[in-house]
Amino acid sequence: MTPTINPADQLVAVCDTLGDPAIVGPSPDGRTRPQSLAGGALGIALLHIERAVSGHGDEALAHRWIRAAASEPVSIGRNSDPFHGAPALAFMLHTARPLGGYRRAYADLTDATMTLTRQRLAAAHDRIDRRGPLPMYEFDLVHGLTGLGLYLLHAHPDHPLSTGVVGYLTRLTEPLGDDTGLPPWWMPAGLAGTPDPKFPEGHGNLGAAHGISAVIALLAYAIGHGHNTPAANDALAALTRWTDAHRQHDDVGVWWPAHVTPGTDPVRHRPSWCYGTAGTARAQQLAGIAQNDPNRQRHAEEAMLAVLKDATQRDRLDGIGLCHGRAGLLQSACRMSAASTDLSRADQFAALIPGLAGDLASQLTADEHDVPELMNGTAGAALALHTATVGTPATSWDAFLALN
Secondary structure, eight states: OOOOOOHHHHHHHHHHHTOOGGGSOOOTTSOOOTTBTTTSHHHHHHHHHHHHHTTSSOHHHHHHHHHHHTSSOOOOSTTOBTTBSHHHHHHHHHHTGGGOOOHHHHHHHHHHHHHHHHHHHHHHHHHHHTTOOOOHHHHOTTTSHHHHHHHHHHHOTTSHHHHHHHHHHHHTTSOOSOSSOOOTTOBSSOTTSSOOTTOTTOBEEOOSSSSHHHHHHHHHHHHHTTOOOHHHHHHHHHHHHHHHHTOEEOSSOEEOOSEEOTTOOOOOOOSOTTTSHHHHHHHHHHHHHHTTOHHHHHHHHHHHHHHHHOHHHHTTSOSSOTTTSHHHHHHHHHHHHHHOOOHHHHHHHHHHHHHHHHHHHHHHHHSOTTOOOSSSSHHHHHHHHHHHHHOSOSSOGGGGGTOO
16 A cells, blocks of 8 residues: 655655755756746745745745845846746745845836836737737737736736736737637637647637636736726626637536637647646636626536546646646645635535645655756645645745636
8 A cells, every 4th residue: 555645744845855956957058047937946936935934934045045046147138028037036026025125126127027018018019909910929828918917916916017918918809800700819820829730720729828718817816906997807708708618518527628729629638737627717716706707616616626536637637747737736726725605615625635735745755856846846846735735825926827
């Protein structure tokens, strides 16, 4: 019999392995990538910041990782985005504000992020004014204005740029005036955001990482935090009507495809954060709360519960990580559990989450200890275990996943 692994004990053990910033080795191109949220010191710093702010970690260790993340000249150019460079560093320091310090650095990073956001907004509005097709990198969570908007709404909710990003995202639902019959958020590209012969007519993306679910989550958050405008509500309604049209149901339960293309049948994706139920269902739950729509909340929560109860679906997950693996499913389940207003479903979440945390803890003992990063490695898994064992995060660290 496999010994039972205590998730809280495993969390402490993993945090111990992530103590020295020197563990972040060089990337394939020879750089250490300290400013990378996904794979560098910056992402691991979020773990130690959350642990310290919540009273379960060492503040000195958190500061050590913050300094490591900011150890090289800050990227503020074309390659800076929500997951790299000035915006990612600004997000990190926003989560670290309860620890004190870094005021000058935070102000400078905020200014750089706002300059970048203004540039991106101007280009995006120009594209819409020309009625051009939507490029993925313009709007998506990882590279684009949805990710920038989530940082601004959490850190600077009353700033005009926060209003500006919400306004831009409402424009995503404006018809482009073409005769394709496709929605204006349709992308004439493949899943990487570039032309792909496998997608000759492009695709509609329902995912959280690069698709419309993150926009739904952002609009829902905005409506609940000072941006409850008719335009935002209309845009959210348009997007959720579209996702409703693609909602599926099988023997397991409710689900949404990762993407849709003309003339092809929808396929159930693994229940990951990036394209599967973990990210999509949380976005639908947030939308249901913003729209005061209990049926939407029910569909979302039942979809997540169906996955949590089905070992076959959970076993489709690739590894431990937040992006493709069990950590993303666990973090989303914890957030959905806390937000559920239905006592029966809330009880079901409470009963199922410990088993999912135990599975993740057991997997951490077996493999992937040599991947010390946030999105696909041990730091992200530790953060999800922290939520499952300690409770609601003390910081907004999972805002970059559009889960909060």
